Amino acid sequence: MCPGGETLSAYLDNEVEGPWKKVIEEHLTLCLSCKHKIDEMIFTREQLALESAPDFRASQERGRSYLAGLNSIEQVSFWRRRVALPLPAAAAAVLLLIILGFSTLLLSLHTDYRFMSIRTQPSGSSEVLVTAPIDDLERILKSLELNSSRQEIIIQLPKELNFFVVGEAEMFRAAEYKRNKVW
Amino acid sequence: MKIDQGLFEEAYETLYPLIHKLSYHITGDVEQAEDLCHEAFIKYFERKKPLPDINQTKYWLIRVVKNISLNYEKKKFRQRKAIEKLKRSAPLTADSAEHEYIKKETISRIQRALDKIPYRLRMAVVLKEYAGLNYKEIGAILGISEGNVKIRIFRARQRLAQILKEETEHVSWR
Numbered sequence: 001m002c003p004g005g006e007t008l009s010a011y012l013d014n015e016v017e018g019p020w021k022k023v024i025e026e027h028l029t030l031c032l033s034c035k036h037k038i039d040e041m042i043f044t045r046e047q048l049a050l051e052s053a054p055d056f057r058a059s060q061e062r063g064r065s066y067l068a069g070l071n072s073i074e075q076v077s078f079w080r081r082r083v084a085l086p087l088p089a090a091a092a093a094v095l096l097l098i099i100l101g102f103s104t105l106l107l108s109l110h111t112d113y114r115f116m117s118i119r120t121q122p123s124g125s126s127e128v129l130v131t132a133p134i135d136d137l138e139r140i141l142k143s144l145e146l147n148s149s150r151q152e153i154i155i156q157l158p159k160e161l162n163f164f165v166v167g168e169a170e171m172f173r174a175a176e177y178k179r180n181k182v183w
Numbered sequence: 184m185k186i187d188q189g190l191f192e193e194a195y196e197t198l199y200p201l202i203h204k205l206s207y208h209i210t211g212d213v214e215q216a217e218d219l220c221h222e223a224f225i226k227y228f229e230r231k232k233p234l235p236d237i238n239q240t241k242y243w244l245i246r247v248v249k250n251i252s253l254n255y256e257k258k259k260f261r262q263r264k265a266i267e268k269l270k271r272s273a274p275l276t277a278d279s280a281e282h283e284y285i286k287k288e289t290i291s292r293i294q295r296a297l298d299k300i301p302y303r304l305r306m307a308v309v310l311k312e313y314a315g316l317n318y319k320e321i322g323a324i325l326g327i328s329e330g331n332v333k334i335r336i337f338r339a340r341q342r343l344a345q346i347l348k349e350e351t352e353h354v355s356w357r
């Protein structure tokens with residue numbers, strides 16, 4: 001009985017175990033049909049083997065220089081990177097949304113911002129909206145720090161703000177490259 | 184902890200040719216092969232834990248190529264559909280027909296045949312013929328049994344032989 005095509009193919013790949021291998025070997029000397037089948041498989045395999053892939057070296061170099069750039073970025077720690085990001089230099093307004101557990105707590109803070117409103121939430125907590133110039137940001141943050149026990153702070157920057165990249169321009173560029181895949 | 188620079192360099196030097204070759208035979212496109220290959224090495228580069236040796240690294244990279252190439256394959260399938268649709272609605276102009284012809288000529292007939300067989304068969308036969316892996320290793324990478332590998336490789340060979348034969352007949356007719 002003739003072995004199946006799968007077995008012949010596996011035999012070609014040296015994936016047939018001991019006794020079976022012998023059986024197939026013997027069969028191939030006797031059966032022309034199977035010999036023809038396996039010769040065809042050998043021919044296909046040889047054709048595949050002759051096929052060469054395009055030269056990889058230029059591609060390897062491109063990858064290397066890209067990875068080198070990636071490596072120098074990796075060395076900047078996440079924390080430092082965050083701090084290094086500049087706050088907008090442009091004078092603009094900052095909207096501070098402050099939710100306090102106790103509104104009284106806030107009232108004892110700096111209350112000299114002109115654009116401030118207090119709203120009572122359904123939950124009973126108070127929401128304090130403060131519109132402040134960006135120059136005052138530091139002062140606001142400082143005062144909040146002093147009373148930071150139970151506060152949630154959301155800082156909302158105006159939509160039309162323009163950010164100037166002061167430092168780490170390389171990082172942005174690299175991120176851009178990665179997105180566009182031009183390397 | 185990051186992968187040691189020396190270790191990465193070694194892997195990049197020794198494994199790039201193989202990963203590039205596999206990527207090419209799987210995608211059938213030089214540019215895509217490069218993208219795929221780079222993506223795989225970036226993934227390796229970003230790995231937190233180093234792999235024990237170069238061999239393990241090789242399997243790991245091949246597995247990554249296999250995973251990413253599936254997305255490429257899906258994209259290619261969608262593009263082909265779109266092109267077919269476009270061709271039906273607007274017949275090829277002389278220019279684009281010539282472009283098509285040149286593109287076809289630069290890709291070898293073997294690679295074209297590989298492109299014609301289903302992705303899962305191509306993947307198995309490429310790992311066999313171009314990475315020289317055995318059935319067990321291929322099964323581990325593809326997440327299928329050795330028996331399944333055997334079937335896929337046989338079917339791939341059958342299809343390839345058929346396609347190449349038809350092509351030869353077609354050429355001799357002209």
Ligand SMILES: [Zn+2]
Pocket residue numbers: 001002003027031032033034035
């Ligand atoms: Zn027989």
